[in-house]
Amino acid sequence: QVQLVESGGGLVQAGGSLRLSCAASGRTFSTYGMGWFRQAPGKEREFVAAIRPSSRAWSSFTSYAGSVKGRFTISRDNAKNTVYLQMNSLKPEDTAVYYCAAGSRSERTYDYDYWGQGTQVTVSS
DSSP, X not given: OOXXXXXXXXXXXXXXXXXXXXXXXXXOXXXXXXXXXXXXXXXXXXXXXEEOOOSSSSOOOEEEOTTTBTTEEEEEEGGGTEEEEEEOSOOGGGOEEEEEEESOOSSXXXXXXEEOOOEEEEEEO
């Protein structure tokens, strides 16, 4: 069983930055692929970024949605059981609840076994 707790959301102006964190419980964190998804009001949950499992303290094997590529960066720190999402050049259309997920590195929500409770990101214009 893995428990995920997101933090770091908030209100930011367009063009600003935020860093989301997702702290995971358990001693097998490094064996899990991790993903970030987001859901805006009235829309389906969509893929944002994913990172492969890694026996190293970090992993460079990542993937991104086209809408965030070049602006967002996913990373992990296995020593801290934490995955991050650095979000730069934020746009109003990035406004959503952001969810952390564990168990895969795919773009499909149903491939993931565990989900956090979500953190709200609001970007004002």
